Amino acid sequence: MITLDLVEKRFGAVPVLGPMRLCVARGEVLGISGASGAGKSTLLRILAGLDGRFEGELSAPGRRAMVFQSPTLMPWRTVLDNVTIPTGVSEASAREMLARVGLGGLEGRWPGQISLGQARRVAIARAFVGAPEMLILDEPFASLDAERIEDLLALTAELIAEIRPAVVLASHAEAELARLATRRARLEGRPARLVAH
Numbered sequence: 747m748i749t750l751d752l753v754e755k756r757f758g759a760v761p762v763l764g765p766m767r768l769c770v771a772r773g774e775v776l777g778i779s780g781a782s783g784a785g786k787s788t789l790l791r792i793l794a795g796l797d798g799r800f801e802g803e804l805s806a807p808g809r810r811a812m813v814f815q816s817p818t819l820m821p822w823r824t825v826l827d828n829v830t831i832p833t834g835v836s837e838a839s840a841r842e843m844l845a846r847v848g849l850g851g852l853e854g855r856w857p858g859q860i861s862l863g864q865a866r867r868v869a870i871a872r873a874f875v876g877a878p879e880m881l882i883l884d885e886p887f888a889s890l891d892a893e894r895i896e897d898l899l900a901l902t903a904e905l906i907a908e909i910r911p912a913v914v915l916a917s918h919a920e921a922e923l924a925r926l927a928t929r930r931a932r933l934e935g936r937p938a939r940l941v942a943h
């Protein structure tokens with residue numbers, strides 16, 4: 747279970763997020779929408795434990811994974827190492843998950859030698875391979891064409907159903923939110939509040 751009781755998040759003197767309470771249980775997917783600059787990434791970074799500079803309280807499971815807008819692979823490591831090194835999983839588990847996401851045979855490639863869609867699959871393999879209790883998805887399918895997004899959405903939905911982390915997904919894309927979210931909310935106003943959708 748993820749529970750956030752937020753009083754306020756500011757950048758300097760500017761309050762960006764206002765009071766909100768958010769609870770997400772394992773197996774749930776909370777889909778968050780909101781205009782550009784509304785504060786989605788800021789909220790997700792707090793939930794992921796990447797930004798502790800806020801007023802309020804966060805309670806979140808220990809086994810966490812995050813997929814960002816850009817796949818954030820280490821360019822000097824192979825695809826396989828990009829899964830094993832950050833997660834500490836065995837090579838066999840990483841190979842199995844890479845095959846699962848359709849990247850069997852590409853384990854030895856460098857990130858510069860794969861497409862953006864394939865890099866996103868590596869990021870998804872890396873996120874799920876450690877069976878996270880909590881998963882934060884920040885526009886994980888941005889800038890892919892419709893067909894590739896459909897494949898990745900199906901794969902992500904399948905892995906979520908199997909591993910059942912508590913998931914928070916931020917996206918501008920209605921189709922992604924409609925497909926994956928079990929519950930929806932929208933960030934509105936400045937400082938932003940979370941409004942049920």
Ligand SMILES: Nc1ncnc2c1ncn2[C@@H]1O[C@H](COP(=O)(O)OP(=O)(O)OP(=O)(O)O)[C@@H](O)[C@H]1O
Nearest residue numbers: 757758762780781782783784785786787788789918
């Ligand atoms: N490190 C920072 N310092 C100062 N202001 C910041 C910082 N990071 C974000 N902001 C501001 O906080 C607000 C929320 O930004 P955030 O990136 O969370 O929005 P977002 O909803 O994720 O936007 P987008 O959909 O465009 O990615 C914006 O006004 C942004 O300019």
